Amino acid sequence: MQAFASTDIDWRRGRAPLFVFLNDQETHDVGRNAYFDFFTENALGGTRAFFGIGRMEKEVLDCGLDLFQAPDGAAGSFTSGGSESIFLAVKAARDAYRARHGRRHDGGLNIVMPDSAHAAFDKSADVMDLELRRAPLYPDRRVDVQAMRKLIDDRTILLVGSAPCYPHGVIDPIDAIAELAVESGIWLHVDACVGGWILPFFKKNGRPLRDFDFRLAGVRSISADLHKFGFCPKPASTLFYRDRADQERAMFVADAWPSGTFRTATLAGTRPAGAVAGAWAVLHHLGEQGYRKAAARLADMTDAYLRDIEAIDGMRIWARPDMSIINFGSDSYDIGAVAKGMSDRGWLPTLTRRPPGLHLMMSLLHEPARQDFVADLRASVADVLRGGHGQSKIEATYG
Ligand SMILES: Cc1ncc(COP(=O)(O)O)c(C=O)c1O
Known part of the structure; x- marks a missing residue:
């Protein structure tokens, strides 16, 4: 090999x-060792069998809720990566739209997002049969929010902003997009997959960065990958919802088959417990x-x-x-x-x-x-x- x-x-x-993302060798080893200590367990069983993993998962999610200034009643999910976190946010937004407007609009729904938003939205839109509308960027490579406004119609289920976007590493004007979200009543997802777990510390160190978290009223969900600048072992991402009811919308529930209710907040069923243990260990190691x-x-x-x-x-x-x-x-x-x-x-x-x-x-x-x-x-x-x-x-x- x-x-x-x-x-x-x-x-x-x-x-x-x-x-690949590295902080230092020690952090790498802490994550790797914790991963292999829990290599065999399954995070799907975190509430019924592997209580230690269930507790670690909850504590990792609590760290994220704290980091993103989530209000009471917020909830988080531990996923396999940015693409899965984004997929779940899109599904939840679609189902929230359906709950409000009924299913009649199916097939003609759309997402309005910056031209620089990640291709994971294209993937989600393809699977869920949604149209993507890409708004142009200003010369500083941040999205033109007025252009987003013009792309919205009564079939828009989701607005997106990135913190930061992958192509240029700049944070979109999330405050202005959040205002648009409040005004239009449309779900805003902040894709902080790449920056979420590190940008708050840039800010605490005194770098003047824009806010992108739940302090902005229109932000309804945030994705943030542990396996990028959280320096945790792959596969590990997090998805946070302002309101636990929205996590319910992302939930997949199947009841018809012979084995009874199958209910997961993630796209994956079986999930690597090692990734949960690795994330818990790295977060506590670094602090x-x-x-x-x-x-x-x-x-x-x-x-x-x-x-x-x-x-x-x-x-x-x-x-x-x-x-x-x-x-x-x-x-x-x-x-x-x-x-x-x-x-x-x-x-x-x-x-x-x-x-x-x-x-x-x-x-x-x-x-x-x-x-x-x-x-x-x-x-x-x-x-x-x-x-x-x-x-x-x-x-x-x-x-
Ligand atoms: C801004 C952004 N969103 C989403 C993703 C997708 O994450 P993943 O590769 O973990 O699915 C990436 C990956 O680089 C990203 O940079």
Whole structure:
């Protein structure tokens, strides 16, 4: 198996700009050990058999409710990842709409979201037969809320804002979208999958960031992944509802089959107890101080990357990011050709289409890799300027 993996991208040295998230080795080991201590148990049985796992799950969710300033009566679910959390929020919003308007509108319902919202919404919309309406972004890459307003009609079941969005790492104006949600009576889901578990600590460290949590009256649900910047083992995400009744809407209940009532708040039935134990252990290991320290290091690292990248002739940062996600490109040369040069030098390049950019979603694996990265970026740009790489052959892909 090690031989199979011998040609993998060298992620341990920060060569992958996505997929893996690390704080430090100790945190990694704490999560891994807890995961394997509960490798065999099943979190589906957390209330009937594995009471320890049930308790850990509840305590992890309570941490999240606290972090996002949830009011009394709020509830959370522990899921397998951002896509599942988003799927459940969409289902709950659809069922809330049905409860209000009856089923007659089925087939013609829509979601209004920023152009930069994650493709997990496309997946959910496809499964639930919903139309997606994408609102344009301002030059700072945050959504134009007036454009969202114009896309709404009486069949809109959901508004979306990201904290931050994946392509640019910026937080949408959630306060303005929340006002729109209150005014229109439409459900607002905040996709904080990537940033949810770390941004509050950027803020506590004094970074001026927009609010995106339940303090904003229109926010009805929030997704936040533990397995990204919570530094917990995969698969682990959380979904929070302002009102427990909304969690009921996401609930799947089947009663007709021979084995009686089957009722889950998640899409998955069987769930890895290890992921719950790993998350509990990492949250307790890091605590507020640990996350604040990680946030401070991420912020400094991002500032250093931004400085170095902007110092390269012709290079432009497409948006000032709110966390450690950077997207950059150039008006004077082909960034795809630069990406080819980076690939030849052992880096996994991730590209965006709108605008053509190189994308980095960086955890602390990328802190020691900065000088190598910048040196190779400089060399790749120089190659392109000499005409060394011709037309780019790398496509913008994800996953
Ligand atoms: C903003 C955002 N939402 C949702 C997701 C989907 O998460 P997952 O890959 O855990 O399903 C991602 C993944 O990067 C993301 O960045």
